[in-house]
Amino acid sequence: MSDIVVAEDLLKTYGSFRALNGLSLSIRQGSVFGLLGPNGAGKTTLIRSLLGFIKPSGGRASICGWDCMLQSVQVRSNVAYLPAEAKLFGMMRGSAVLEFFAAINPNGNRERALAVAKQLDLDLARRVAFMSTGMRQKLAIACVLSTRAPLLILDEPTANLDPNVRMEVLSLVRKSQNEGATVLFSSHVLSEIEDVCDTATIVLRGNVVKTFNVSDMRATHRVHGTPMTTWCDWWDATLITDSNVLSDISVLENDSAKVVIDIVGPIQKHLEWLSRMPVENMRIEPVGLRSVYESCCVSS
Template sequence: MNAVLKPSNALNSDRESGDLVRCENLTKRYGEFTALSNCTLQVRRGEVFGLLGPNGAGKTTLIRTLLGYLYPTSGRCSIAGLDPAENSVAVRREVSYLPGDARLPRHMRGKGLLEFFAEMHPSGDRDRSFAVADQLELDLTRRVAFMSTGMRQKLALAVVLGPRTPLLILDEPTANLDPTVRATVLDLVTSERASGRTVMFSSHVLSEIEQTCDRVAFLRKGQLAHELALEDLFQRHRVTARRTDQSSEPLPIPSELA
């Protein structure tokens, strides 16, 4: 007989609050190596929350622990009031997740693959996946084995953006894409927020975070180094220019120089 796991009172309070995701002193160690150390953060419902940091900073470890793929060494986390360490299947019903190293069945054609994943997920939406593929100008008649790396990334995005889950987690979603397609992906993220979804967006490119996120957390060597709202980040990246008429006006620093 299958046991039904009920959230604790603490996790029930997460459901009643404005936070969809919570981490409290979350730590993950592999032997003597600490991949994530005492991470505490909250992601509010309906916002785009950025995870910024270099490769190896702990972003993917945090995401995989939230989804229940990894068990924390200490601390706790929850999604929609559910503890992934106790009820990971229920957590994944709430989430559509794009991993940084997405692997797709190479023998399938794009069209069949989108239909397969739409049927697999409880919130799958075949028409939505096809619409995203069309927006990304993806040829769905090809087999995955004969697609370029960029095409496979587009296909993975179409898979993930189809299900209408409360939470969308994207781990380096613009990797291997050309600048034009990157801009389209960022527009899609903004559209998801406008539809009421919550998005966690992992990247090591500051300009992408600036364009899409409401708040951002900076991870460095497994530690949460800083967290702030994007409006505060913009305020910090301003300089004052002196004109010839002696008037002064704040000018933004281009993101590539930030």
């Protein structure tokens, strides 16, 4: 599969502040790509640069082969975008908003939009001005997820939604992926990224600090323990004799007080080796996105 989104050395400065600091990434066609990072990391700036809303100070980006700065209209013909806290026309009724966006977008379809709205249990007879924040968000989601655009860019799509609707939205994202769409999914909710994304990237201070495959991350386990007195000798011996084991592990901490090791791949393969490990209070847990995210933030 080719890359549908390519960004190279994107730079956006506001005075001396660098919102994007030479950011590069690529998104494989047909994948769900998670974008993670704390507030102010540059996620929304990246999305707005891709859509041509802001002009980067340097670098280049393309979507479906169209240059994001020079061919912004062609780019937006291939994108359906859901902004964080989407605002819609207050005077219109829900049904009119759906019709408007279904008609104005070449990939839009009114029937699909109505079906998504029904799935999200939306009252379309009400004017947008009289809708709650959650209802407006659902309406915007219906407008965006009903399109057949090759790329969906969703910026915090589940903000303001109750847990049931969140699950519906995630299932709609998966459905869009199954129908061939690529999804760029920006969120602060780590569990959502873990649930729905194939690949994720962590952005910090305007740059990508880690990109990883989410399924690989799920197959990784972390071992914590307190080393016993024989630990050093055992570890030195392991380095010499168990080279096949070492290819699957990475040592995060190794000192007299604490040992932390990540094991990639099926844990069963390493259980015998782990049973010989001279550590006390051993604890084995799956490496969640939280661990990856926190380790990135701490190391940065």
